[in-house]
Amino acid sequence: MSQTLSQMRLGLFIQAAGHHFSGWRYPGAQSGSENFKLIRQLTEAAERACLDMVFFGDKLVTTAQEHPSMIVRFEPLTLLGALASVTERIGLAATASTTYGEPYSVARQFGTLDHISEGRVAWNVVTTGYDSAENFTRATHPDHAQRYAVAEEFVDVVRGLWDSFEDGAYVRDAKTGVYLDAQKMHRLDHKGEYFDIAGPLNLTRSPQGHPVLIQAGSSGPGMGLAARVAEVVFTAQQDLAGAQQFYADLKRQVVAHGRDPQHCLVMPGIMPIIGATQADAQARFEQLQQWTDLDAALLLVSDRLGQDLSGFDLDQPLPDLPLPQNMRSRAKLLLDISHRDGLTLRQICYLAGGARGHKMVIGTPAQVADEMIAWFEGEAADGFNLMPSHFPEGLQLFIDGVLPILRQRGLFRERYEGRTLRDHLGLPRPAHRFAAAH
Numbered sequence: 001m002s003q004t005l006s007q008m009r010l011g012l013f014i015q016a017a018g019h020h021f022s023g024w025r026y027p028g029a030q031s032g033s034e035n036f037k038l039i040r041q042l043t044e045a046a047e048r049a050c051l052d053m054v055f056f057g058d059k060l061v062t063t064a065q066e067h068p069s070m071i072v073r074f075e076p077l078t079l080l081g082a083l084a085s086v087t088e089r090i091g092l093a094a095t096a097s098t099t100y101g102e103p104y105s106v107a108r109q110f111g112t113l114d115h116i117s118e119g120r121v122a123w124n125v126v127t128t129g130y131d132s133a134e135n136f137t138r139a140t141h142p143d144h145a146q147r148y149a150v151a152e153e154f155v156d157v158v159r160g161l162w163d164s165f166e167d168g169a170y171v172r173d174a175k176t177g178v179y180l181d182a183q184k185m186h187r188l189d190h191k192g193e194y195f196d197i198a199g200p201l202n203l204t205r206s207p208q209g210h211p212v213l214i215q216a217g218s219s220g221p222g223m224g225l226a227a228r229v230a231e232v233v234f235t236a237q238q239d240l241a242g243a244q245q246f247y248a249d250l251k252r253q254v255v256a257h258g259r260d261p262q263h264c265l266v267m268p269g270i271m272p273i274i275g276a277t278q279a280d281a282q283a284r285f286e287q288l289q290q291w292t293d294l295d296a297a298l299l300l301v302s303d304r305l306g307q308d309l310s311g312f313d314l315d316q317p318l319p320d321l322p323l324p325q326n327m328r329s330r331a332k333l334l335l336d337i338s339h340r341d342g343l344t345l346r347q348i349c350y351l352a353g354g355a356r357g358h359k360m361v362i363g364t365p366a367q368v369a370d371e372m373i374a375w376f377e378g379e380a381a382d383g384f385n386l387m388p389s390h391f392p393e394g395l396q397l398f399i400d401g402v403l404p405i406l407r408q409r410g411l412f413r414e415r416y417e418g419r420t421l422r423d424h425l426g427l428p429r430p431a432h433r434f435a436a437a438h
């Protein structure tokens with residue numbers, strides 16, 4: 001059993017042209033990261049299925065060679081605002097960068113969204129693996145260590161700003177004329193190494209106290225930040241043993257911070273390719289793979305490894321390459337697989353073109369459910385971030401085929417019990433930083 005939970009958590013990672021590089025070409029696939037109708041439909045389907053949340057990633061630079069789902073995309077917080085007003089229960093999560101953002105703005109945006117959604121929002125804290133300096137009037141992209149040092153302080157400032165008002169600060173007593181209890185309003189007066197921020201934030205505490213914090217870096221400093229502050233951890237893991245090791249390492253670090261391991265949920269990405277039979281699922285996968293453009297996949301792998309690989313022999317395993325400054329844990333994962341399993345660069349390209357290094361399960365609904373259960377019960381995952389190869393069919397096959405099996409086994413909810421994302425995930429509402437003073 002997961003170290004902590006009796007039921008798994010499930011999020012839907014939405015990239016509207018599909019997660020597989022060629023998902024948009026699958027018969028019947030709809031596509032488009034700017035297709036709000038489709039994004040809304042997927043979110044509503046996920047809500048009917050009682051998933052914990054939908055998630056939108058973000059990137060701040062683009063090229064024509066990107067993954068088809070990533071060439072263009074909506075600004076994710078604006079998107080969450082739109083989705084908040086057409087949904088009632090499902091959690092809404094999005095990425096915002098600590099390298100290219102301002103803590104005051106990030107605190108205000110997510111705080112506002114948490115109010116609008118009545119407590120359903122999560123912030124995926126990323127340091128931004130990609131050099132985005134050219135779009136932000138910066139001379140350079142900070143190195144890995146610096147990005148994480150900034151991120152640590154950034155998150156603390158945001159959490160402090162979210163506590164600008166204590167709960168119940170707004171008295172609104174028409175009889176006495178007391179609108180605000182000013183004693184319950186606090187400046188932050190933060191003076192740190194990277195940020196100098198007075199506060200207070202011009203927003204009361206949101207329904208969840210703080211929006212849920214997600215972290216998605218799996219390098220040493222990434223895990224360090226996650227263990228200290230994250231309530232959900234997204235990660236790419238390929239095999240059960242590696243995922244178990246990551247899970248155990250992270251939970252150990254969470255406990256070392258004096259935190260309850262139940263309050264830091266590990267949710268690896270998973271791409272299910274579902275068919276009526278194993279052969280049918282395999283045929284579906286092969287159909288997707290045969291469309292993968294090797295040149296485009298080579299660019300994707302070059303990007304992940306931080307090195308132009310076009311001169312390398314496609315039929316040899318990857319040489320020992322130094323880990324890059326960007327996307328460090330994903331680079332390590334691809335290099336490790338190539339070295340451990342003797343995969344050639346060509347095979348790595350097809351693997352990365354499939355699920356970008358995330359786990360893929362190809363099989364019947366029962367086989368997919370069994371694999372998920374093995375990870376959940378084997379202390380490798382508290383739940384999963386679902387990454388359908390294409391939409392909407394890839395999601396519907398999961399909902400119709402796999403969810404009923406998980407439910408039969410008592411491993412996934414039949415209906416929402418609470419209202420907020422914290423309720424769904426079983427996370428406590430954080431105490432106000434001055435709560436102990438009263």
Ligand SMILES: Cc1cc2nc3c(=O)[nH]c(=O)nc-3n(C[C@H](O)[C@H](O)[C@H](O)COP(=O)(O)O)c2cc1C
Pocket residue numbers: 056057058059095125126127128129130215216217218219220221222223234235236269326327328329330385
């Ligand atoms: C499920 C998942 C979602 C992610 N989403 C984003 C994202 O939206 N934007 C981003 O810049 N990085 C994203 N990342 C990448 C990491 O946040 C991180 O930037 C990258 O892996 C480099 O950090 P690391 O060196 O600590 O691994 C995501 C990673 C995972 C596993």
